[in-house]
Every structure is written in structure tokens, then in C-alpha cells.
Amino acid sequence: MEAALASLSAFRPRFFPPKQAVAIGLRRQSTVRGCPARTPNSCPCFSLGARCRGPDMYDSHPTLDFTRLRSEIIGVDSPFNTPFGQRLMLYGDYTASGRSLAFIENYLMSVLRNYANTHTEDDVSGRSMTQLLHSAEEKIKEAVNAGPKGRIIAIGAGSTAAIDKFQQIIGVQIPPATLMLLEQMIHQDFGPDGPHMLQNCLLTHRPVVFVGPYEHHSNEVTWRQGLCETIEVRLAADGGLDLEHLEQLLQEPRFEGRMKIGSFSAASNVTGMRSPVRELASLLHRYGALVCFDYAASAPYVEIDMNPEPGAEGGDPSVDAVFISPHKFLGGPGSSGVLVFHERIYHKEIAPSIGGGGTVDYVGPSGQDFIEDIEQREKAGTPGVLQTMKAALAFEVKQRIGIERIEARELEMLEQAFGKWRQNENIEILGNLDPHRRISIVSFNIKDPRGGYLHPRLVTVLLNDLFGIQSRAGCSCAGPYGHALLEIDEQEAQRYRNCVLDGFQGIKPGWCRIGFHYAMDDTDVGFIVDAIEFLAREGQHFVELYDFDPESGVWTHKKGEEPGPLFSLDEALKVQHPDPQPISSEMRRDLHARWLSEAEDLAKKLKAKGLRPSRKLEGELGELQFFSL
Secondary structure, three states: OOHHOOOOOOOOOOOHHHHHHHHOOOEOOOOOOOOOOOOHHOOOOOOOOOOOOOOOOOOOOOOOOHHHHHHHOOOHHHHHHHHEEEEEEEEOOOOOOOEEHHHHHHHHHHHHHOOOOOOOOOOOHHHHHHHHHHHHHHHHHOOOOOOOEEEEEEEEOOOOHHHHHHHHHOOOOOOOOHHHHHHEEEHHHHHOOHHHHHHHHHHHOEEEEEEHHHHHHHOHHHOOOOOOEEEEOOOOOOOOOOHHHHHHHHHHHHHHHEEEEEEEEOOOOOOEEOHHHHHHHHHHOOOEEEEEEEEEEEEOOOOOOOOOOOOOOOOOOOOOEEEEOHHHOOOOOOOOOOEEEEEOOOOOOOOOOOOOOOOOOEEOOOOOOOOOHHHHOOOOOOOOOHHHHHHHHHHHHEEEEHHHHHHHHHHHHHHHHHHHHHOOOEEEEOOOOOOOOOOEEEEEEHHHHHOEEEEEEEHHHHHHHHOOEOOEEOOOOOHHHHHHHHHOOOHHHHHHHHHHHOOOHHHHHEEEEEOOOOOOOOOOOOHHHHHHHHHHHHHHHHHEEEEEEOOOOEEEEEEOOOOOOOHHHHHHHHHOOOOOOOOOHHHHHHHHHHHHHHHHHHHHHHOOOOOOOOOOOHHHHHHHHHHHH
């Protein structure tokens, strides 16, 4: 990745004064002989910090800090039109997906000159791509301390694919169509009682999976559909995971003799609540369970250690498998999902989960012999070389910045936000408010003085239209946790469900979520905090400016919407690729102050007209309506 950073030698952000531009530059070092590369971009070294042996390269540890990272984000401070005028994009939706970095994209563009399929080392293109792929895989394993027995499979686009692959490997993944076919076949041979006999057998002997109270759907619904029984560990009084309840479940006689699996989110993607990873691993291993963690939400910000040193408390704190979504990292969009697991859980005596190109030693007219190497035999077909490289580079960015610096910055941002928002009774922050127990993900709702709340999707629209802030509304793919957070009982949940199934998505409860990212500077954070505080004071006055569609849940300004981006080859041929154009913090502060002032002035005009009563939807929709209209 040295070559990636080298591509920025001539880069100078448009809005940085000369001294700032120099401060984020790179230092050169004397050439170390021996590299076959003639130019930095042709160097085969793959690393953010590897010592490149090419001529006239940068030093082995180029400067990389928060300021530098912000200036490299593609789309940073980019202008766009809203119903209230032009705004600068301030991205706060990092929990859903990260943002691309210019130097990573430039580096991968240079790699494309030698791009070829892997599975050969007989020519320079195939050989170099194979080497780069293996190097990227090793770097990811190093980043999670997978150890010598750790194995990696890059698959799909995120943790969902990684979880599915893991379920295939341990034998619990079964497609619904396959299950239906089995039932039909058994019915044909054993009569109408056959499927019931099969079901009883499965219920008695199937594996049991323990999941946490704040799982993403990918780490709960997938298990529910598998050949296993899914048991949810309850929330503790402090909003965390109840370890005592888990231990009680692990000791229950009905689970004796059955394969046990613990699959928990390392942190909630709704509240940022951290799970006690080490304690969970030791407890699960004590009772013979496999230990798995879904790091989709937290991997960009926390340490992942699959083989920590045993502590004085004893037990085995190691982790058997981790599921990661590198697209959520800064620099990660477009990368593959990642599964890393200990080889002891793998059965090499059976065929791989998918047989195909690259998985076999020999294929004859009537049979095939599969490769022994786990990573090769589970990598059927063409691997995502560029996707895996991007995942590894995103990990290296995180490692270069440093976990301690990231966590310290996150704590600062949470304390700043909570310190102000706690003073406004109209802001309801979900989850435990201790910033030391969270990563910097915040979900909240805003009360309306007329009663009820502002619809979460309207809050997101107003943050976008008034201030340019990108957030996300909904249930964050964490439905069971959402019911607990919003105190929705089973009876009320069924009523909501019926309305949604009738086609009214807009009635679904939820929240607005913002992610404070360590690459944000104080100007960004302060503006987000002030903007949300403003909506908590004045947001109810803006409801009348928007139309609500109860079927889709979309809020549209009465002026209408700007046309969306076009997708076609013609559009692709027109595109140029300018460097990111960050705006100085001083200029942004001035713009933020102006936009807040404009919002205040508009709120005064709307208040002068008087706040009309909130409208009610008809029938059961109106009975369930929790938001102003």
C-alpha cells in the first residue's frame, strides 16, 4: 500500500492553506536497493507500512492521522441541493457503511494494470495477483490475531455472507427449499406421519445456538432458519447482556449432548453497547460451546483478538470464529465480507461447502479429489481479489491510526453529544448512556410537545434538508432489540405487523441513528450536536412542510424532490475523478452557523402561523400512530 500513499505526492486540498497542506504530506527516505519496481505504482509490496524497496519511495511509516484521513474521504464536504438551498454533505451513517479513501482507490487503480485471475503463477499477471491476494489475507488474519491455526474466507459483501458460510461449514445451514424437498420425499416413502417424525428427530437432536439480546437480523434470523434451535439471552438491567442468564441456559438438561454455539454481536449496531467478549468466550468454552462474534458494527473501532492471553481468572478466552463487514470501515466500501475461524471446527474429511474451480486436485470422468488446504478448498471459483485487498487495506488504516486513539476520540465525541442532549428533555437516547460502555453509535427519538414523537424518518429528512447531515432511520435491522428498547409487547407488535403486512410500512416504529466517526473533526461533531438539539426544540414546526406516504413511510417536501442520479454507460463515460476537496474548518463553521441561523429564522416564521394540531391516520393506523402528522 506504499504505492497507494505515493499517489498523493502532488495532492494539495483546495481549501487548505499551504502550511496545512505541508503538514499532511509525506516524508521521503533514501532508496533501499533491491526492488524490481521502476516506479512506485509498479511496486508489488502490499502494505500501508511495509518497507518498499523501490527507488525514491516514501518512508516505511507515512504520516496518517485524523486530519489526513478526513481530507482523503471521497465526497467529503461535497455540495448538494436541498429544498432549503445548497448544503455540504456531512456523513454520519458510518454504522451502515464506511466511505472510500482516495489513496486506496488510486492504489487499486494502479493494481488493475496487472489484474488477472488467480489460480496460476505461470505469468506475471496471475502470479502477482495471487501474491497480492495471499498477502491481503495474511494481513487480515494478523489484524484479528487469528494465530497459526486461523483460516480466512473472504465472501460476499459483509457479515451476512460470512455467517452463512460459517453455518455451511458447521452443518446447520439448510435452504428452505431443500427442507421442503426432504419433507416431500419422506412423505412419499413414510406417509403423512413421516415429516412429523423427521421434525421430532430434529427437535430432539439439533444444535442449539445462543444469541444476544441486541443482534442484527443477520446473526439471528439466519440461525432461526437453520438446522438448529435459537435461544435468546435476555437483557440485563443495565442494558447489557445477562451473563448469569446465559450460564443458566448453558446448564439446562434439555441441551445436554447437543452441539452448542454462542453467536453474539460484539457491540450493538443500535446503541453501540459493547459485549463482554472475553467473559463470554470463557463462559461458553467452559460448557463446551463454540464461540462466535459478529463484529459487523464494531470492527472498525475496537480491537479484535481471537487468541488473547489467558488471564488470572482462568478459562479459555479464545474465539472460534468472527464475522466482519469491512465495507463499514473507512476505506472499505466495495470490499468483501470476511470470515475468520479456527481450523479445529472444520471437517476436512468431507467435501467443501461449495465444490468448484480452484477447490480440486483432480477431476476425472466420475469423481473428484478436493484440495486439502482449507482456505483453497473453500474458495470456489474466482476469488474477489480487489475486494479482499480493499478489506485488508481498510484494516491497515485502522491499525495505523491505533485502537487507543480511536477509542479516546469516540469517548470525547460521545461525552460532548450526551453532555448537551441530556439537557433537552425532548431527546430520548436509547440504551445505556455510559459512554465508556458504548462505541460511538447513537440512536434517538425526538418528542413533539403536542404529544408523541417526530417520525424518525422525518428527523433524518430534516437533518439532510436543513443541514446536509446524513443519518439513518428505521429499526437498524434489529427488530427484537427494538421491541425491547421501545417497550412494545407481543400484542402491540402483532398489530404493527398486521399493518405492515397490509402494505403500510410508514407505521413501523423505529429511531434515528447517527454514527460519530473518529475522522470527524470538532467542527463536524459540534454541528451534528447542535443540529439535533435544534430539531428537538423546533422540529415540530417543520412537519407541515412535508407530505407523508403511510405506505412507503417516505416524507417528501411539498416543493418536490431533486432528480436522482442517473445510471448508464453514457453517464460513466462523462465522469471525471477529481481529488477530494475538503473545506477548512473555519469556512465550515461559518457555513454551519449560517444554516443554523436560517433554520432558526424559518422556525420563527412557522411558529408565527401557529402550531396546528397533529392529524390522525384512519382506523387502526391512527390507533398505532406514534408520530406527529
